[in-house]
Amino acid sequence: MSIHPNDVWEPSSDRHTGTGALYSDAARDHLWMHFTRHSVFEDREEGGLGHSVPIITKGEGWRIWDDRGNEYIDALAGLFVTNVGHGRTEIAEAMAKQASELAFFPLWSYAHPRAIELAERLAHNAPGDLNRVFFTTGGGEAVETAWKLAKQYFKLTGKPTKHKVISRSVAYHGTPQGALSITGIPDAKLPFEPLVPGGHKVPNTNIYRAPEHLREDEKAFGRWAADRIAEAIEFEGPDSVAAVFLEPVQNSGGCFPPPAGYFDRVREICDEYDVLLVSDETICAFGRIGSMFACQDLGYQPDIITTAKGITSGYAPSG
Numbered sequence: 449m450s451i452h453p454n455d456v457w458e459p460s461s462d463r464h465t466g467t468g469a470l471y472s473d474a475a476r477d478h479l480w481m482h483f484t485r486h487s488v489f490e491d492r493e494e495g496g497l498g499h500s501v502p503i504i505t506k507g508e509g510w511r512i513w514d515d516r517g518n519e520y521i522d523a524l525a526g527l528f529v530t531n532v533g534h535g536r537t538e539i540a541e542a543m544a545k546q547a548s549e550l551a552f553f554p555l556w557s558y559a560h561p562r563a564i565e566l567a568e569r570l571a572h573n574a575p576g577d578l579n580r581v582f583f584t585t586g587g588g589e590a591v592e593t594a595w596k597l598a599k600q601y602f603k604l605t606g607k608p609t610k611h612k613v614i615s616r617s618v619a620y621h622g623t624p625q626g627a628l629s630i631t632g633i634p635d636a637k638l639p640f641e642p643l644v645p646g647g648h649k650v651p652n653t654n655i656y657r658a659p660e661h662l663r664e665d666e667k668a669f670g671r672w673a674a675d676r677i678a679e680a681i682e683f684e685g686p687d688s689v690a691a692v693f694l695e696p697v698q699n700s701g702g703c704f705p706p707p708a709g710y711f712d713r714v715r716e717i718c719d720e721y722d723v724l725l726v727s728d729e730t731i732c733a734f735g736r737i738g739s740m741f742a743c744q745d746l747g748y749q750p751d752i753i754t755t756a757k758g759i760t761s762g763y764a765p766s767g
């Protein structure tokens with residue numbers, strides 16, 4: 449079916465919820481959507497634009513359909529989530545089998561087979577000596593947890609004042625309070641400030657916005673950008689900095705791959721100042737840029753990897 453782009457936002461089908469409301473009306477009235485300008489969906493008489501909420505009802509591979517039967521390419525895989533595509537019945541069947549066997553049990557002194565098997569599999573595939581997995585419910589919680597882990601690690605190893613985090617401007621690392629401190633997007637943080645103290649920003653690796661004299665020389669730019677991390681650690685005080693959080697390919701701001709030599713220099717800096725290098729692979733892991741973990745493609749060894757999304761391809765929330 450071919451559609452005019454303007455048609456997409458017109459009133460959706462007449463499918464109703466259990467209470468008899470149109471899906472799009474019930475969504476407008478009761479569903480709080482993420483990063484969404486809700487006024488777009490409010491009635492015109494109330495100052496809105498009167499659009500109906502698009503309702504996605506079905507997916508198969510890389511294709512999705514709305515409730516009027518319009519077909520779309522799910523080009524972002526949800527939000528970099530559905531790595532293996534929609535409609536994988538083998539995953540649905542495995543989930544149904546697990547749900548009928550054991551719904552939930554805390555990993556609190558106990559373990560269960562699926563958690564053990566997945567932890568073992570991830571450990572075997574992780575680079576270097578990374579060999580232990582802490583499960584969370586998503587990327588933001590993984591980032592939050594990695595920050596806590598870094599702080600606790602230094603408390604237990606005789607450097608209790610190391611607690612701050614360096615990350616890059618315009619980088620997105622999630623929305624819980626700690627992760628939002630690490631996130632480098634001022635507009636996303638402003639409504640929730642003050643956030644967790646200790647998040648400091650350095651320039652990102654967008655070569656188009658590099659200082660003019662470095663725009664033609666990727667290696668020199670990589671060195672310069674990495675050295676800003678050393679500078680920030682010196683400025684904040686090496687005894688106060690616990691970790692550097694970086695995405696292998698920074699998604700927010702336009703997908704910035706690391707310039708040549710960037711991660712080699714970052715690794716050197718982290719070693720020199722005894723700062724943990726956290727590779728935030730919430731988006732980049734599980735084949736998105738090639739290997740199981742993107743740091744393997746880019747040839748650097750992190751101290752911690754945070755991940756989520758593709759780990760379950762969105763069939764269940766996990767990180």
Ligand SMILES: Cc1ncc(COP(=O)(O)O)c(C=O)c1O
Pocket residue numbers: 527585586587588589591620621622623695699728729730731756757
């Ligand atoms: C690099 C990065 N870290 C953390 C997150 C937060 O993940 P989640 O939305 O699963 O909390 C995201 C989400 O896109 C991300 O891209």
